[in-house]
Amino acid sequence: MTCINHRLLRLLAGFCLAALAATTSLAQDAPQRLRSIPLQAGMHVIEAELALTPEQRQIGLMHRRDMPLNHGMLFVFESPQVQCFWMKNTLLPLSIAFIGDDGAVVNITDMKPLDETSHCSQKPVRFVLEMNQGWFAKKGIKAGFKLSGAPWQR
Template identity: 65%
Template sequence: MKKLIALAAACAATLALAQDAPQMDLPRVKLSAGMHQIDAQVAATNEQRMIGLMFRKSMPQHEGMLFVFEYPSQQCFWMKNTLLPLSVAFVADDGRIVNIEDMKPQTEDSHCSREPVRYVLEMNKGWFAKKGIKAGAVLAGQPFAK
């Protein structure tokens, strides 16, 4: 019982610390959208996905965050505690962008995939539009390798 209580306290302390500062030490993957290169941090665990890009004050234009889920399902994102305006692409297993949504900082509005997806890519707001990337475009990179 004492071990269980200690484990719960450690988890709570980790989450409390995570809520005050951005996570910066995630693994990275190289993706491409046509000729455009993306250096994406990978959020693959529940905790990493929950924190996402919260509390970050800036992000380089060629960088983003790829959220990876265990299986395809409808994914919905919001921007609570997220300071950056972001665009989010909901991506199928084969790298096809299902839909793209723009998200306002520090809001709780839901932005959802139009069909079940395993991947969600967040970039600075307007990145996809500036590059002419729309729903139906295909991303390439290790997660989408056939």
């Protein structure tokens, strides 16, 4: 009797784990939508979703098929470090700006959809802003340009 109970328990545990894995997989295939804040880039207003937790930052803009003009995602880290990003499961071509504690852009690079090449900040930063590819160039935003908004107010 106990042998049968152990087999049954193992079988049920296996089904539960499989169901949990399937649910987790489905949840990860859907784009996340996060709370957003306005940022200022000169006369341009950016509506930036905030990726604050490790899980939010890991998912980022994965699985999105489009993003409105002047919208992006601001990744906020606890401390300045060299930050590196890739485009795993990210369908949109993006431009990424690495931003210092004072709101100044350190460097900007373009990233291709689904490319797993790392794109890194040239120095330690706590903020990273992803926008539709070409957004920064079209607005004349380059290294040294200062963004403003709640993250950089003291």
